Amino acid sequence: MRRFASLSLAVLALTSLTVAAQTAPKPSPANAHPVKTHAAASPVIAATPPMGWNSWNFFAGKVTDKDIRGAADQMVATGMKDAGYIYVNIDDTWEGKRDADGVLHTNDKFPDMKALADYVHSKGLKIGIYSSPGPKTCAGFEGSLGHEEQDAQLYASWGIDYLKYDLCSFIPVVMYKQAPNDPAERMRIMIAAYDKMGNALKTTGRPIVFSLCSYGWDAVWEWAPGIGGNLWRTTGDVQANWQSIYNIVGQNAGLAKYAGPGHWNDPDMLEVGNGKMSLEENRSHFSMWAMLAAPLLAGNDLPNMKPEIKAILTNKDVIAIDQDKLGRQGTRAYEGGEVEVWTRHLSGGAMAVAVLNAGDNRYSTHPFHLDLAKLGLHGPQKGKDLWTGNDVTLTDNQPIELASHDILLVRIVAPK
Numbered sequence: 001m002r003r004f005a006s007l008s009l010a011v012l013a014l015t016s017l018t019v020a021a022q023t024a025p026k027p028s029p030a031n032a033h034p035v036k037t038h039a040a041a042s043p044v045i046a047a048t049p050p051m052g053w054n055s056w057n058f059f060a061g062k063v064t065d066k067d068i069r070g071a072a073d074q075m076v077a078t079g080m081k082d083a084g085y086i087y088v089n090i091d092d093t094w095e096g097k098r099d100a101d102g103v104l105h106t107n108d109k110f111p112d113m114k115a116l117a118d119y120v121h122s123k124g125l126k127i128g129i130y131s132s133p134g135p136k137t138c139a140g141f142e143g144s145l146g147h148e149e150q151d152a153q154l155y156a157s158w159g160i161d162y163l164k165y166d167l168c169s170f171i172p173v174v175m176y177k178q179a180p181n182d183p184a185e186r187m188r189i190m191i192a193a194y195d196k197m198g199n200a201l202k203t204t205g206r207p208i209v210f211s212l213c214s215y216g217w218d219a220v221w222e223w224a225p226g227i228g229g230n231l232w233r234t235t236g237d238v239q240a241n242w243q244s245i246y247n248i249v250g251q252n253a254g255l256a257k258y259a260g261p262g263h264w265n266d267p268d269m270l271e272v273g274n275g276k277m278s279l280e281e282n283r284s285h286f287s288m289w290a291m292l293a294a295p296l297l298a299g300n301d302l303p304n305m306k307p308e309i310k311a312i313l314t315n316k317d318v319i320a321i322d323q324d325k326l327g328r329q330g331t332r333a334y335e336g337g338e339v340e341v342w343t344r345h346l347s348g349g350a351m352a353v354a355v356l357n358a359g360d361n362r363y364s365t366h367p368f369h370l371d372l373a374k375l376g377l378h379g380p381q382k383g384k385d386l387w388t389g390n391d392v393t394l395t396d397n398q399p400i401e402l403a404s405h406d407i408l409l410v411r412i413v414a415p416k
């Protein structure tokens with residue numbers, strides 16, 4: 001259900017290119033594009049990580065107007081909206097052709113984008129769209145190259161609230177063509193392209209969340225906030241399996257200092273409810289995205305969402321960790337065997353502690369023991385287990401047994 005075969009090929013080709021190009025030497029900081037700081041707009045766009053739903057992980061290239069309306073309906077009916085999910089984002093494959101004036105039209109799957117935006121807004125939700133700085137998107141549809149201002153104005157005229165801007169064909173067609181032997185120049189060209197769209201969005205005067213999708217290239221977290229990026233993908237595409245989820249968690253471990261209100265690391269959209277992941281894996285995935293202060297963009301089949309998946313996606317205590325207004329991303333405190341312990345500092349002096357069993361077996365013979373000193377804590381810590389809802393006390397050297405790929409997530413109100 002995830003992708004058309006033809007799309008897979010296009011994406012695969014691009015992914016190989018991505019991997020090849022990622023091995024290119026990084027430009028030295030001295031050569032890097034200077035980071036501009038924009039005057040703080042008010043109110044801050046994406047003051048907490050954006051929450052919503054995106055069409056790609058479930059529908060991929062098959063998404064239609066009807067699916068988006070259905071998703072908006074379900075966001076309300078299932079309580080997702082009440083839990084904080086606001087954006088209904090159309091990913092790739094909505095684009096048609098440009099007319100003689102360069103105005104982009106939708107394809108047959110999306111007969112009237114303005115009417116669709118109005119429909120989504122009528123539900124009290126917001127709507128997002130997708131494009132590329134290149135001539136083509138990853139799925140081979142029309143990109144924004146040379147039409148950035150025009151496209152930004154078009155999105156604003158439709159009432160779009162969020163843009164995911166995906167590097168894709170810009171890599172071979174512009175970056176490698178213009179600077180085949182100069183990685184630093186390629187980086188400058190890429191940053192300028194994102195800057196151009198960032199400015200075009202600002203010029204519209206409409207608050208539009210700007211989501212950079214460049215797979216973590218060239219330390220995007222260092223420069224994206226300076227060009228108005230509200231979130232930026234830190235890695236390649238997520239997949240609905242544990243290995244992918246766990247790899248992405250690890251790849252985000254050192255990036256906490258780059259996140260904050262208005263600008264977030266994006267470990268990619270949620271796969272909760274997709275593929276064949278166990279409930280434990282779904283829980284851990286969601287918990288770790290909350291620890292990472294990640295945008296929470298569900299990507300599942302909302303009309304057919306199972307109750308246990310809904311319970312995960314709408315767990316208000318876990319969402320509160322993700323949406324904590326301090327905006328400090330969690331960090332990995334330590335690892336013991338295949339168990340990892342993460343902490344996240346929360347507003348009001350509270351703290352979230354996550355103990356993740358990444359191992360393939362239950363630790364029945366060698367239970368993991370918590371080392372509170374490694375978390376900067378001393379003595380028993382009273383808190384709440386956010387998956388059982390029970391009060392718990394974490395004590396030093398406490399044995400913790402978790403099923404394979406399961407997690408203990410605790411909120412400590414007054415850590416000592």
Ligand code: GLA
Pocket residue numbers: 011056091092137138139166213236237
């Ligand atoms: C890339 C992105 C995905 C998705 C597809 C659409 O692979 O990383 O998130 O947007 O393109 O073609």
